Amino acid sequence: MLHAPTSASDKRRRLREALAGQDLLRLPGAFNPLSARLIEEKGFEGVYISGAVLSADLGLPDIGLTTLTEVAARSGQIARMTNLPAIVDADTGFGEPMNVARTIQVLEDAGLAGAHIEDQVNPKRCGHLDGKSVVGLSDAVKRIRAAVDARRDPDFLIMARTDVRAIEGLDAAIDRAKALVDAGADAIFPEAMADLGEFEAVASAVDVPVLANMTEFGKSELFSTAQLASAGVRIVIYPVTLLRLAMGEAERGLDEIVAAGTQAGAVPRMQTRARLYELLDYAGYNEFDSEIFTYRP
């Protein structure tokens, strides 16, 4: 009720324990706190909070317009509603290395289990679009060092994302990934890998967990969990999947009202009132007042 009982430090510890094992951790992107509850109920190992989704939710493109305050507030709302560890997309860290340091502390306070910081120049853009630019190695390293030095909970996961692959190729991306690990990154997010072999090459080049971004309509093919696990990938994110599904249905539902004059035909595709109440734990609130949950389907 009200929020998940697991503390932020326990979630971080569990994430670290899971990463110390062998299994692939699956993190769908929650587009709101309620969807994080659904992700937990379906048995996933963690929740991802996407910058693209957070921007889109505000009606904005993913070009670095969102602020740390907005990202921390929304990701904190999502993180506190699930017992799963939540990893947030912190883009370029919202400024210079000193800002990155502050970003990490604010996200720790918001109850996140980890964050990734990328090496794009400010303003950043979606990693699967063309025309990206990255900062030089020393600036990328400074961002990660600043993040690592700033964290107060040693279990808070600091992941370095590199966007170098699409600009300078795989070998350069691997060299950068190694340097970011040397700078203290706990995990690597190699963005826009072309095929499974590239994930495998990164995973075997670094001795920290590697993340695969299975975003749709992007540069990477949609590999299965079995394929990713066999390539040595340890974390997979489905960042925008739930938002795309929900928005797809929302659009079809609106079309239905326009065409038929009623939403009745769309009702069988909807989450029912009973299911929504179950997910919200409506009944649990009767502990305060037995008149709260009086719904009978």
Ligand SMILES: C[C@](O)(C(=O)O)[C@H](CC(=O)O)C(=O)O
């Ligand atoms: C992972 C990502 O950074 C995100 O914000 O979710 C995006 C996803 C997308 O735009 O599809 C990305 O840059 O890959």
Ligand SMILES: [Mg+2]
């Ligand atoms: Mg992003």
